[in-house]
Amino acid sequence: MVVRKKKVKINGKEIEIDAFDTSLIPGSGTEEEAIDRLLEEEKIENEINDILLKIDSVASEYRSKDKDIWFYYKIGQVLQFVDDKGFTKQRNLIWERIADNLRPEVFFGKKTPPKKSKRYPEIMYLLAKQNYQDIPRVSWSHWFEILQYPKIYKNKNILEDLLQECKNKKLSSEQLRKRVQEINRTL
Numbered sequence: 001m002v003v004r005k006k007k008v009k010i011n012g013k014e015i016e017i018d019a020f021d022t023s024l025i026p027g028s029g030t031e032e033e034a035i036d037r038l039l040e041e042e043k044i045e046n047e048i049n050d051i052l053l054k055i056d057s058v059a060s061e062y063r064s065k066d067k068d069i070w071f072y073y074k075i076g077q078v079l080q081f082v083d084d085k086g087f088t089k090q091r092n093l094i095w096e097r098i099a100d101n102l103r104p105e106v107f108f109g110k111k112t113p114p115k116k117s118k119r120y121p122e123i124m125y126l127l128a129k130q131n132y133q134d135i136p137r138v139s140w141s142h143w144f145e146i147l148q149y150p151k152i153y154k155n156k157n158i159l160e161d162l163l164q165e166c167k168n169k170k171l172s173s174e175q176l177r178k179r180v181q182e183i184n185r186t187l
Contacts, residue, residue, distance in 0.1 A: 055075060
């Protein structure tokens with residue numbers, strides 16, 4: 001678990017604070033386990049704070065221009081820290097912390113994140129794992145559709161065929177979504 005936003009009342013006024021998920025409750029398991037979880041959460045939170053500087057740097061490059069596929073790729077490269085630091089299993093919680101709580105305007109262009117907000121950083125993370133030469137072949141919205149289906153993007157032949165089909169048939173995002181869903185059902 002990582003730090004989450006939590007609402008508390010102080011002097012009758014409700015405010016939002018950051019709080020670790022893990023709590024130390026006497027009699028509920030060993031104190032050592034709770035302390036280990038708290039230390040892990042603190043380690044993750046410190047890494048997130050370091051990574052925010054890199055995310056802010058990429059975002060600053062795009063303040064005066066539209067986000068292109070390389071924006072999403074660069075953010076995805078930054079998000080690879082979860083693999084480097086051994087936080088791969090906690091990445092959905094980390095995505096929630098970064099995209100929902102700390103930088104929704106970078107990921108979504110607004111302060112209020114959408115319902116499925118963890119999906120955006122996950123897709124960026126997966127985009128950065130793709131073959132570099134394939135990145136500019138389709139738009140962000142096309143990659144967003146493709147990278148939601150592991151059976152599709154992990155199969156190099158199917159992925160290549162889809163990328164080629166997008167180019168040759170000039171598929172819209174909606175057409176691609178239907179095509180990807182159709183292929184995914186057959187796998």
